[in-house]
Amino acid sequence: MKQISVPGSSANLGPGFDVFGLALKATSPSQKFSVCLELQIEPLPPGAAPPGNCEIICIGEGADSLSTVYDENLVTKVALYVLRSHGIVGFHSPVRICMHSGIPLSRGLGSSAAAVVAGVMLGNEIGQLNLSMERMFDYCLVVERHPDNVGAACHGGFIGAFMKMQAPPSEPSETLSKSLDPPPEDIASYHRFQVNPDIKIIIIIPDFHLATTAARERLPQTYSREDAIFNSQRCSLLPVLLGESPLNPAKISEAMRDRLHQPYRQDLIPGFERVLQKLKPEVYPGLLGVCLSGAGPSILALATSNFERIAEAVCAILREAQDIRYDWQVLEVDHEGATCRDI
Incomplete structure (x- = not known):
């Protein structure tokens, strides 16, 4: 069984509008919000194949508002796009994905960026694609076009980021539902800054x-x-x-x-x-x-x-x-x- 973990993030950070991103971590397991999205990926026996070969369980923050349908949930929709761009149609074997979110939704803490990053990593894992984190960063950016949030969620730390090229003309929703094309390479650049550990x-x-x-x-x-x-x-x-x-x-x-x-x-x-x-x-x-x-x-x-x-x-x-x-x-x-x- 595999576990994917993606931190929440805070973007902008004062003057750094669409530039700075800060990856977040709870200081104790007892805190109310873990500020992290976790996926547990469990293979299922062939006789227990759910629709689309993907059973989704959502728990944690905002779970009631999240879809458990494999082609509607943002995480699995992103994974399906990653697989499709590599010539793989859907989840090739039955799998159960338990999604546990400790990131409050729609509060400025990077919940959607974390979901997109988790989805790209899920596609990479399911398809055994062996993509580097730098290449997965490209995939994230054609869906969630904010390199500050996505960069912090992918790479951690306090980062500055900028887009090196225009995102593809299609809307992210079209990319997720229709696109067969992988994203261009090296869409954005980022840099991790040092942070005083007392902060x-x-x-x-x-x-x-x-x-x-x-x-x-x-x-x-x-x-x-x-x-x-x-x-x-x-x-x-x-x-x-x-x-x-x-x-x-x-x-x-x-x-x-x-x-x-x-x-x-x-x-x-x-x-x-x-x-x-x-x-x-x-x-x-x-x-x-x-x-x-x-x-x-x-x-x-x-x-x-x-x-x-x-x-x-x-x-x-x-x-x-x-x-x-x-x-x-x-x-x-x-x-x-x-x-x-x-x-």
């Missing part, structure tokens, strides 16, 4: 969903030169600052400011604007900076200490603006990325 990630997770497509619709088609320069300047410094020892909270907090996406999305997360105003390192020792996780609605804070005080301060501000439940966890950087192991 932890506080994730504040609200009890509501926000679709990435809805958040994207809030963004303008063009930006001013001033805003582009503002973010470029901070993007150039943030990776260096996060790898330094000792850390400089004042510089990091300033380097995590953004003008390209957060100002246009902040009204989708009531109270977030006030969080940015109030949460400063000089007021909360140990805090390094605050930003949206991905497109939101989760909020991310980087810190080295005083985790509970920082998290509760964010939650208190958010509750003043909107009376809903908030969960929070302290996470670490996942340096391993996606894996496939015998169990």
Whole structure:
């Protein structure tokens, strides 16, 4: 039996809109969210063949909303595309796939990127294709066209990424349902940055969903030169600052400011604007900076200490603006990325 594990991720990270990605890992098995998608792949005897030779069991976060039909579930649809592009039609022998998600859905924690990465790895395993992680990265990007999330989920760590060529003209849904063609090679480049080991990630997770497509619709088609320069300047410094020892909270907090996406999305997360105003390192020792996780609605804070005080301060501000439940966890950087192991 095989187990595929893919970490959740946080994209954008302040000024790094569509550039930076951070792979996430729970600090303890007792935490509410493992922030990881796991697939257990178990061969079935020929006499127990389910429809499509694939039985799917979904448990964990959002399991009730996930399809258990082999050609509808995102993970298995991606696997079928990978197989089809290698001339393999469907799952060639019966298999049971148990999907356990510890990543909250539609909260800015990379649940869809993790599903796509897991699907590519599943296709690679089922078809015994022996694809490298670099080649699997190409497959991921023709379906989930965000190299920041996908790069972090695949490779782990704190990464910067960019597309080297335009994605194929077909929509991802068409690729999954019709395409026979493998993706071009070397679609994107990424680089793993060093992260000071004292840095932890506080994730504040609200009890509501926000679709990435809805958040994207809030963004303008063009930006001013001033805003582009503002973010470029901070993007150039943030990776260096996060790898330094000792850390400089004042510089990091300033380097995590953004003008390209957060100002246009902040009204989708009531109270977030006030969080940015109030949460400063000089007021909360140990805090390094605050930003949206991905497109939101989760909020991310980087810190080295005083985790509970920082998290509760964010939650208190958010509750003043909107009376809903908030969960929070302290996470670490996942340096391993996606894996496939015998169990």
